[in-house]
Amino acid sequence: MKLRGRRLLVPLAAFGTLVLGSSAVPAGATTGTGSTQTVAFTSIGVLSVSVANVSPNLSNLGAGLTAASQALGTMTVLDTLASGSPWTASVAATDCVTVPAGGVTIPASNLTFNPGSTFLPTGPSAGSVATFANPSPDTTPGTSLSAAVPVATDNQTAGNANNGTFVQSGNTLSINVPQNATLGAYTCTLQYTITG
Amino acid sequence: MRAALTALVLLAAPAPAGPHYAVRPAEQAAHFNFGIGAGSSVSDAMIIDNVSDAPLRVHVYGADLVNLAGGGVAPRQPTDRQENVGAWMTVGRSDVVVAPHGEETVPFSVAVPAKTAPGDYAGAVVAAEEVGTAAGAVQLQTRLALQVQVRVPGVVHFAGRLSPLHVDKKTAHTQRFHVTLTNDGNVSMRFDGRLDIRRGGKVVAHAVLRPNNGPLLPGGTLRLTGTWVGRPIWGSAKVQAAGVAVAPDGAQLTLTSSSRRVSYVPWWLILLAVLALAMAITIVWRRLRMAPEDASHELGIVGEEPGSRKAA
Numbered sequence: 001m002k003l004r005g006r007r008l009l010v011p012l013a014a015f016g017t018l019v020l021g022s023s024a025v026p027a028g029a030t031t032g033t034g035s036t037q038t039v040a041f042t043s044i045g046v047l048s049v050s051v052a053n054v055s056p057n058l059s060n061l062g063a064g065l066t067a068a069s070q071a072l073g074t075m076t077v078l079d080t081l082a083s084g085s086p087w088t089a090s091v092a093a094t095d096c097v098t099v100p101a102g103g104v105t106i107p108a109s110n111l112t113f114n115p116g117s118t119f120l121p122t123g124p125s126a127g128s129v130a131t132f133a134n135p136s137p138d139t140t141p142g143t144s145l146s147a148a149v150p151v152a153t154d155n156q157t158a159g160n161a162n163n164g165t166f167v168q169s170g171n172t173l174s175i176n177v178p179q180n181a182t183l184g185a186y187t188c189t190l191q192y193t194i195t196g
Numbered sequence: 197m198r199a200a201l202t203a204l205v206l207l208a209a210p211a212p213a214g215p216h217y218a219v220r221p222a223e224q225a226a227h228f229n230f231g232i233g234a235g236s237s238v239s240d241a242m243i244i245d246n247v248s249d250a251p252l253r254v255h256v257y258g259a260d261l262v263n264l265a266g267g268g269v270a271p272r273q274p275t276d277r278q279e280n281v282g283a284w285m286t287v288g289r290s291d292v293v294v295a296p297h298g299e300e301t302v303p304f305s306v307a308v309p310a311k312t313a314p315g316d317y318a319g320a321v322v323a324a325e326e327v328g329t330a331a332g333a334v335q336l337q338t339r340l341a342l343q344v345q346v347r348v349p350g351v352v353h354f355a356g357r358l359s360p361l362h363v364d365k366k367t368a369h370t371q372r373f374h375v376t377l378t379n380d381g382n383v384s385m386r387f388d389g390r391l392d393i394r395r396g397g398k399v400v401a402h403a404v405l406r407p408n409n410g411p412l413l414p415g416g417t418l419r420l421t422g423t424w425v426g427r428p429i430w431g432s433a434k435v436q437a438a439g440v441a442v443a444p445d446g447a448q449l450t451l452t453s454s455s456r457r458v459s460y461v462p463w464w465l466i467l468l469a470v471l472a473l474a475m476a477i478t479i480v481w482r483r484l485r486m487a488p489e490d491a492s493h494e495l496g497i498v499g500e501e502p503g504s505r506k507a508a
Contacts, residue, residue, distance in 0.1 A: 046245065048218035049338050078215050083227055085343065086386075086411055088268030125407060127266045139275070148270040155386070155409040173334075189335040193270050195261070195320060195343060196227075 047196040048078040049089070063181045069114065069172040072190075075151065077124075078165045079196050084157035087196035089124075089168070090148035093132045096175070096188035097142035103182045108132040108146045110178065111188070115151045116170020124154040124166050145191055216248035217294070219323050219340045222301055228321070228344040230306060237307035242321050242342055244302065246294035253326045254292050256302050258285025261318035261343065263416035267407030271320040271341045281319020281346055284308055292323075306346060314350020315382025316444070318343065318413050345384075345444075354443045355381040356412075358389075358453040361437050364421075371427045375405070375420050375437040375453050379412045386411055387451070389439025391422040401426060405437060432459040 052073030061067050079087045091113055096106035115126040127150035135144035151171065154162035173190070221228060222241035230238045246252040259271035260282035272282060288303035304321055320341035356379050364372040377387055389405035403422040412418050424435070437453040 045224075046218035046220040047340050047342060048215035049340060050215040051336050051338060053336060076215060078218065081220070081227065082224070085227055086268070086409070088264065088270060090264055090268060090270040092270075092273070125267075127264075127268075130266060144275065145273050148264060150264045150266040150268045150270075153268040153407055153410060155407065155411075157386075157409065187335065189337055191324075191337040191339060193322075193339040193341060195268070195270055195341040 045080045045082045046078065047081055047087070047194060049192060049194040050076045051192050061175070061177055063177050064179045066174060066176040068174045070174065072171040072173055074167050074169045075171060075192060076165060076167050077152070077154075077194055079154075079163055079194075081163070081196055082160075084160045084162070085196065086153060086155040086157060087162060087194060088150060089152040090127075090193045090195070091151050092145040092148040092191045092193070094135065094143060094145055094189045094191075095138065095141040096186040098182065098184045099187050101142070103184050103186075104178070104180055105141045106175070106178060106181060106186060106188070107134050108188070109134045110176040112174040112176075113149060113151070113190075114172045114174070116168055116172070118169045119152070120167045120169070121164070123156055123161060123164075124152045124168065126168070127151050127153070142188065145189070148191075148193060151192070216246070217252050217254070217323075217325075217340070218245045218247070219243065219342055220245070221342060228342060229347075230345070231347045231349060232306065232308045234308050234312040234348055235310035237305055239303060239305040241288075241301050241303040242323070243299050244292060244294050244323050245299045246296060249296050251296060252294040254294065254323045255326060256287050256290050256292055256321070256323050258282050258287060258304060258306075258344070259320055259322050259341070261320055261341075261413065263411075263413055263418060265419070267410045267418060269318065269343075269411055269413065271322050271339070274322075274324075280317040281306065281344055284346075285319060285321065285344065287321065306344065308346065308348060312348050313382065314348045314352070316384045316414055317346040317348065318384065319346065320344055347383075347444075352383055352443075352445075353381045354383050354385070354441075354447050354449060355379075356385060356387070356441045356449060356451055358437050358439075358451050361391075361435060361453045361456040363456065363458055366427070368429075369426060371424045371458065373403075373422050373424070373435060373437070373456075375422075377412060377418045377420055377441075377451070379414050379416050381443075382414050383443050383445075384411060384413055385441040385443055385449075387418070387420070387439055387441045389420055389422075389437060389451075391424060392436050392438055393424055394434045394436075395428075395431065400433070405439060427458075428460055429462050429465075430460055432457060434458075 054073030093108045093111050095108050112131045114129040117126045130149035132146040135146045138144045152168050156162045220243050232238050257274045260278050261269045284306050286305050292300050294300045320343050322341045324339040359376040362374050386409050388409050391403040393401040403424050405420040405422045434455045434457050436455045441449040
């Protein structure tokens with residue numbers, strides 16, 4: 001019997017409600033409105049980021065299959081620092097490990113990030129589609145992070161044109177599940193970094 | 197068999213309304229730019245703002261900045277081996293909890309080792325959100341990194357080079373090229389580059405090399421890509437990468453690559469033409485071969501009917 005194409009549906013409810021992103025921010029917590037925060041930040045000159053908590057739906061993915069172009073939602077970069085220095089948004093990934101631990105690890109190199117090309121307002125440039133390198137050293141799979149790949153850069157230094165709030169949309173993630181992956185739920189981390 | 201199957205379960209959760217924390221230098225300066233002699237040190241501080249209603253836990257550390265393969269820079273991970281600024285930096289507190297709608301000031305110092313060679317060294321002071329351990333999910337973590345630029349005084353060596361131009365993929369009307377920029381000096385640079393496309397000795401088109409004006413740290417390399425839109429279907433051109441590298445102090449350096457000739461021959465069109473010509477020749481040839489028989493047949497019809505003379 002061929003394994004390829006076999007799918008297993010796992011009830012989502014079995015995993016309860018998960019809070020993605022910062023564990024310090026409870027689900028449903030009010031973090032204020034974007035406009036209010038922007039005004040507050042702009043007055044003092046800061047660097048900030050927020051990433052929409054949208055995870056791809058891969059609940060029926062089987063071994064040997066690839067979930068291509070799973071939407072990740074928007075990323076918002078706020079740079080009001082008072083200089084014309086470029087900023088870079090990048091992302092790194094861990095391996096995907098089973099929960100509970102002990103199963104087969106899906107290497108970070110099976111994850112491909114495709115930066116969205118839509119910015120509001122326009123100005124920044126999207127990075128190229130990139131497959132993550134495996135973390136090196138990968139001392140703790142699921143925790144060790146790969147080298148970062150660029151998601152967006154804004155090098156418009158003239159007139160401090162790279163200052164402001166920029167929303168990037170269309171970021172997607174593809175996951176290739178190896179043939180030897182075992183039944184179960186997996187978890188991995190995407191780490192966004194804004195350098196300004 | 198069952199064990200060979202897997203299921204990834206990744207759940208969606210409501211998105212936050214906007215940024216919930218931010219970082220900034222303690223002073224009004226936008227970035228940390230230090231001129232420090234070898235064997236000296238400097239102190240400063242970063243402020244972390246929490247604008248959410250919940251406590252914010254962040255890990256603060258110093259890290260080297262590295263060039264990214266596709267352009268831009270990012271700090272190393274705290275578990276990576278730090279080679280310069282990341283190794284020279286000491287933060288006052290590494291695990292910080294910021295109260296809701298509060299701020300925390302984290303002091304740090306940079307001590308440049310004696311005998312450090314002159315030049316630019318890039319690092320960052322980083323605030324990284326702590327990540328949760330919820331099961332079955334893609335965890336999203338964010339880091340904010342304020343650049344820490346250190347210049348060790350001494351002889352400045354501003355140098356760079358472009359590799360030979362490489363010809364990449366083409367489409368019906370476009371041709372892509374790439375070239376590698378290397379920073380051979382000891383100071384950072386930004387590079388504003390383009391492709392010059394010449395036909396018949398004249399520049400007929402330009403293409404921007406991207407990433408444009410991006411930072412490149414000493415010793416780093418950056419792959420630059422340019423696409424010529426509107427290439428001819430038939431013909432040739434000379435292409436050269438050129439541009440200006442700019443140092444932090446404004447010094448400029450013009451860099452050029454060697455020229456590369458590209459030729460375009462529409463083989464599919466030629467093949468079609470050859471096929472059409474071959475078909476035409478075949479048709480003509482067959483007609484010519486059949487012509488004498490047709491001619492005699494026609495003469496037979498036009499001539500006397502069999503037996504007509506006898507009847508007369």
